[in-house]
Amino acid sequence: MNDRSDRWLPWLYSLPMVGFVALTFAYPMLCLLSYSLQHVGRSAYLPSRFVGLANFRYIAADSLFHGAIANNLRLFLCVPVLLVLSVLLSQILHDRPRGWKIYRSLLFIPYILSIPVVGVVFGYLFQYQGQLNTGLRALGFDGLALDWLGNPGLAMPTIMFVIIWKELGFGIILCMARLSSVGEHYFEAARVDGANWLQVIRFVTVPQLAPTLAFYAIVELINMLSWVFAYIYVMTLGGPQNSTVVTEFYIYQQVFQNSQIGVGAAAGVVLLGIVTVLLVTRQWLTRKLAVYEGE
Amino acid sequence: MKASKRTTAWVAGVLQHGTLLAFTAVALLPLYFMLVSAFKTRDEFLGNQFGLPQTPVVSTLLQSIAGGDLYRWVLNSLLVTVASVLLSTAVAALAAFPIGLMKWRAGPYVLGLLIALMVVPPIVLVIPLFQVAAGLRQLNTYQTVIVIYTGMLLPFSTFLLASFFKTISPALIEAARMDGAGSWRIFMSIVLPLSGPALATVVTVQALWVWNELLIAIVFLQDDSLRTLMIGLTVFNSRYRIDVPVVMAGMVWATLPMLLLYLAGQRFFIRGLTAGSVKG
Numbered sequence: 001m002n003d004r005s006d007r008w009l010p011w012l013y014s015l016p017m018v019g020f021v022a023l024t025f026a027y028p029m030l031c032l033l034s035y036s037l038q039h040v041g042r043s044a045y046l047p048s049r050f051v052g053l054a055n056f057r058y059i060a061a062d063s064l065f066h067g068a069i070a071n072n073l074r075l076f077l078c079v080p081v082l083l084v085l086s087v088l089l090s091q092i093l094h095d096r097p098r099g100w101k102i103y104r105s106l107l108f109i110p111y112i113l114s115i116p117v118v119g120v121v122f123g124y125l126f127q128y129q130g131q132l133n134t135g136l137r138a139l140g141f142d143g144l145a146l147d148w149l150g151n152p153g154l155a156m157p158t159i160m161f162v163i164i165w166k167e168l169g170f171g172i173i174l175c176m177a178r179l180s181s182v183g184e185h186y187f188e189a190a191r192v193d194g195a196n197w198l199q200v201i202r203f204v205t206v207p208q209l210a211p212t213l214a215f216y217a218i219v220e221l222i223n224m225l226s227w228v229f230a231y232i233y234v235m236t237l238g239g240p241q242n243s244t245v246v247t248e249f250y251i252y253q254q255v256f257q258n259s260q261i262g263v264g265a266a267a268g269v270v271l272l273g274i275v276t277v278l279l280v281t282r283q284w285l286t287r288k289l290a291v292y293e294g295e
Numbered sequence: 296m297k298a299s300k301r302t303t304a305w306v307a308g309v310l311q312h313g314t315l316l317a318f319t320a321v322a323l324l325p326l327y328f329m330l331v332s333a334f335k336t337r338d339e340f341l342g343n344q345f346g347l348p349q350t351p352v353v354s355t356l357l358q359s360i361a362g363g364d365l366y367r368w369v370l371n372s373l374l375v376t377v378a379s380v381l382l383s384t385a386v387a388a389l390a391a392f393p394i395g396l397m398k399w400r401a402g403p404y405v406l407g408l409l410i411a412l413m414v415v416p417p418i419v420l421v422i423p424l425f426q427v428a429a430g431l432r433q434l435n436t437y438q439t440v441i442v443i444y445t446g447m448l449l450p451f452s453t454f455l456l457a458s459f460f461k462t463i464s465p466a467l468i469e470a471a472r473m474d475g476a477g478s479w480r481i482f483m484s485i486v487l488p489l490s491g492p493a494l495a496t497v498v499t500v501q502a503l504w505v506w507n508e509l510l511i512a513i514v515f516l517q518d519d520s521l522r523t524l525m526i527g528l529t530v531f532n533s534r535y536r537i538d539v540p541v542v543m544a545g546m547v548w549a550t551l552p553m554l555l556l557y558l559a560g561q562r563f564f565i566r567g568l569t570a571g572s573v574k575g
Binding site: 108248 | 394399412442478510525529542546550
């Protein structure tokens with residue numbers, strides 16, 4: 001490797017990667033921007049035409065789109081629940097009760113199951129005549145036997161439960177990995193000072209986990225915007241009465257069912273904008289916390 | 296005093312195990328329901344929906360694969376998964392080499408861009424990609440799906456491999472260069488052989504992702520014979536809706552490969568999923 005080849009050699013090695021990324025990310029994102037300003041035609045007889053911001057005005061007035069964004073915001077409520085449960089469970093496991101390795105392996109299983117499988121199985125369990133309600137009735141809680149996925153007010157909270165159920169294992173693993181690299185003397189010192197279990201969490205665990213929790217929170221916020229399509233597709237298809245339409249599903253319907261490609265693209269641009277804000281926040285947090293860690 | 300301390304410890308232990316048991320039970324509930332239902336006949340299921348099977352049968356498991364659909368979907372999924380994971384790992388390793396180990400001024404920027412691309416929602420990319428594939432008459436082909444999966448996996452796999460390559464000792468590379476080894480030789484006979492665990496990690500995480508992917512498979516593989524397992528399962532579910540044990544048996548078959556892979560290679564899963572986060 002002489003000096004002259006040093007300059008182009010890295011590019012040569014990266015060339016296939018750059019090609020794939022250009023094809024699957026860069027080009028589609030440029031297309032998306034241009035589609036969002038067009039009425040996209042389906043054939044040579046129905047050519048595309050430039051419509052300015054009409055697509056954006058359409059979604060701004062579309063109550064279904066508002067509902068979709070509101071549902072994504074509702075999904076954000078899963079994140080604090082995930083954070084609290086991850087801290088509690090990882091602290092319990094960090095105390096090394098007997099069999100903690102087995103618990104850890106088992107608690108992680110939901111994360112590796114596929115969403116279609118999970119969605120179908122929970123779909124049966126949560127049916128009005130399903131196993132959950134049979135169980136509740138058998139225990140005498142007839143009033144609690146509700147139509148979990150069939151009631152517009154309940155379907156979204158039920159889906160949120162399934163998402164929390166699936167994502168919790170990831171948080172536990174992240175927190176445990178971080179806790180195992182924290183010196184045991186911090187916990188020891190707190191206990192010697194007479195701190196009880198909750199005080200250890202409050203004054204040792206949570207501060208030590210801060211960077212991990214910030215990372216996990218942002219990853220999950222992005223998940224709640226970008227990766228919930230499969231849950232909706234398998235469990236409710238957006239129903240009942242459109243109560244579980246999220247932004248991804250709205251885009252899917254506009255593009256692949258209503259052939260409103262321009263409208264879908266405009267919604268896609270909005271979604272991309274929100275994700276970008278979160279991404280910038282994550283980078284900012286990482287940098288800030290890296291400085292804090294370096295001290 | 297001593298006794299009360301012992302009581303406190305005992306209560307704490309009960310609380311610890313109680314909490315863990317409760318969460319583990321909820322975590323395993325669907326898996327339990329799948330397994331016990333798959334060993335019941337339809338008749339038994341109607342009377343015994345949630346308990347252990349009184350007379351376990353394998354006929355339901357066999358019935359669910361009869362007809363060959365499930366079998367074909369699994370093969371389709373395997374084909375797509377293996378092809379895109381191999382391709383993406385190879386391309387990622389090539390790109391991660393200069394990013395992680397060469398003096399490359401653009402390297403950090405390329406890496407930053409890849410990190411940003413990891414969060415792009417797939418639905419946003421699918422709209423134009425569908426138009427492109429339709430224009431090229433490449434809908435309903437495996438090569439389209441494999442190319443898209445490879446592209447979407449690359450930001451993560453390149454990032455992970457690059458951060459691993461950075462931990463390889465520069466002295467080792469320098470020594471090889473002094474001995475006259477070219478960059479390709481260094482890559483093939485030093486970097487790759489040292490990266491076994493990192494490559495295993497990247498492969499497992501990617502395989503999990505592709506195996507479980509739904510959206511791209513729905514949009515680009517609409518032909519019956521090309522379906523992957525994940526779309527197949529949703530079809531399977533509506534086909535056997537009235538025969539819950541058969542549906543659950545299908546779910547068991549679909550879950551088994553990934554569950555076994557997880558139990559065998561747990562540390563690779565965990566390392567891959569926590570990579571890049573612990574350092575913050």
